[in-house]
Amino acid sequence: MEGTLTKPDLSGPREIANQNDAASPDTAIVRLKALVRADLTAVNDEIVERMASHVPMIPALAAHLVESGGKRLRPMLTLAAARACGYDGADHVRLAAAVEFIHTATLLHDDVVDESVLRRGSATANVIWGNQASVLVGDFLFSRAFELMVDVGDLKVLQVLSRASSVIAEGEVMQLAAQKDLSSTLETYLKVVESKTAALFAAAAQVGALVALRQDSGQAPEIEVGLRAYGRNLGVAYQLVDDALDYSGRQASLGKSVGDDFRESKMTLPVVLAFARAGDEEKAFWRRAIGEGRQTDSDFDEAVALMERHGVIAETFAYAKRYASRAKSDLEALPDGAYRQALLDIADFSVARAH
């Protein structure tokens, strides 16, 4: 593993499967980054090139988000999926950049919708440039994502990613409609998460497989199905952890404001579970603080205390582990090797993030 980091000659797959150290979540993401380093550099170049515009506000604002230290997890899924299938072309780089653009556009619009002020430890774009610019630059990045995909010229890929985009938007609207709605269930929660988060993870992994299949039509089609399912389950696990951390993380390690979901009366799983377990008095608390959105300064601490009493944060993490475990079994058909191992480790990482 150390060797992998100091010798970044990683243009081809390397056998580091036996050096698995899934106990350390940071190691998993660092290993994946190292493994796809050359590709990721190409993705970054593509991103910078496609952010270019004669309108100065566009690259300025886009750079703020794109360069603000995101993990680049979604584009890395595309890169690793393609490489795991033995792909040796360049289309996966453009698709990875398109995936990151879709994600970035979603973040810009999310922060406007949520009125967020902090993301990844930095002020959000809507705070610096205003909501208007965030809406419009989001539209620009979204359009650029489609231009990138069109340049790749594969209609199946376009189908998968345009479908993912409308499913994401549907998920965001669903989440908005479910705000303050204490009748939300595990099922409605999962539907939101599968749409707003897991759809892009699934598409990102699937299109990596698709470009490889196009190059080598002898590939087993169950690999594409498996990678899509992997992305989907990984995405759900990832969001479950995110939603648990919003009640249990520390702001410094999370890079966003702890308690945001609570303040926005979002019906994430911890709230769904806590309300389901609540007695009459606790139900009254949730009805006021979430159902009516009338909150005092001490309410967040009270919410966390109620959640701890009923063990719902641990339960949310347990759900996440189940999805991560499914994600790992989805990779059974994938050829053994460093890329497959890195994807397995990422599934472990998704549930072992700082908490």
Added chain:
Amino acid sequence: MEGTLTKPDLSGPREIANQNDAASPDTAIVRLKALVRADLTAVNDEIVERMASHVPMIPALAAHLVESGGKRLRPMLTLAAARACGYDGADHVRLAAAVEFIHTATLLHDDVVDESVLRRGSATANVIWGNQASVLVGDFLFSRAFELMVDVGDLKVLQVLSRASSVIAEGEVMQLAAQKDLSSTLETYLKVVESKTAALFAAAAQVGALVALRQDSGQAPEIEVGLRAYGRNLGVAYQLVDDALDYSGRQASLGKSVGDDFRESKMTLPVVLAFARAGDEEKAFWRRAIGEGRQTDSDFDEAVALMERHGVIAETFAYAKRYASRAKSDLEALPDGAYRQALLDIADFSVARAH
């Protein structure tokens, strides 16, 4: 003409060229609508089908905009362009629906950015459902537009429309950046208009030609170039008239709030020209009201008075007439017939709108 309206058997082109009555602007749009009636019904069906979602807020909000009496000018350009080239397939219907979705998504986001309260005489979606829903449903419609285009499966069409989308977003950002900027020139104004408005008109007409060319590769390629140029010049003319009407129209006939551009300190051509012609005292007025955005209740009337003094509204209409005239010459290569005549009349209509 009367016959055309009472006998709507208009699935094929009809020779009504000699019945041209360009002096009446309403007649031009009514004639085009009658000419493409069957296609337009199919477009509306496609729109309703593609707005469908298991998330109830989406069709509700989308229907509000889509059904709120828009002229459907952009999708009609696609339909008429395809038919004028002799196209007899069904792809132009899906592309026309995609064009309308892109336009509708842009309107939703525009109204959020501009904080508009009135469009086409109705309350805007952001007023009824809130900014959050408008942003997200706009994203949904935009994604659905791409799904529609992908279903048509023509990469050149996808290229033209995805490019148009990012140019529109660039134009919107440019307009935002130019707000309150009294150093804006005719040139910067035209660049904004060509991007935010004319790019979609151009793409709408061009993709109509493209599906026809695909069906009959014997078509002259200059027809595609001509239809694109027609759309572009028509779009500029259309926006110039819109911007003139914002200072000279009557609210009832315009269907939006007169004076919106002024209140938002938009640097439209009437302001650019009025500031260029202004003496020191008038310049001070524009600097306060537009440059600093500090306005009193009587300022809009004062602005209109200054514009009348310098004849800048008439001048803006004159610019529009020039673009409309260019649009008409762009149709020289197009085969003669009812569709070509309808497109010529629309160019006249664009500059003869209620004022």
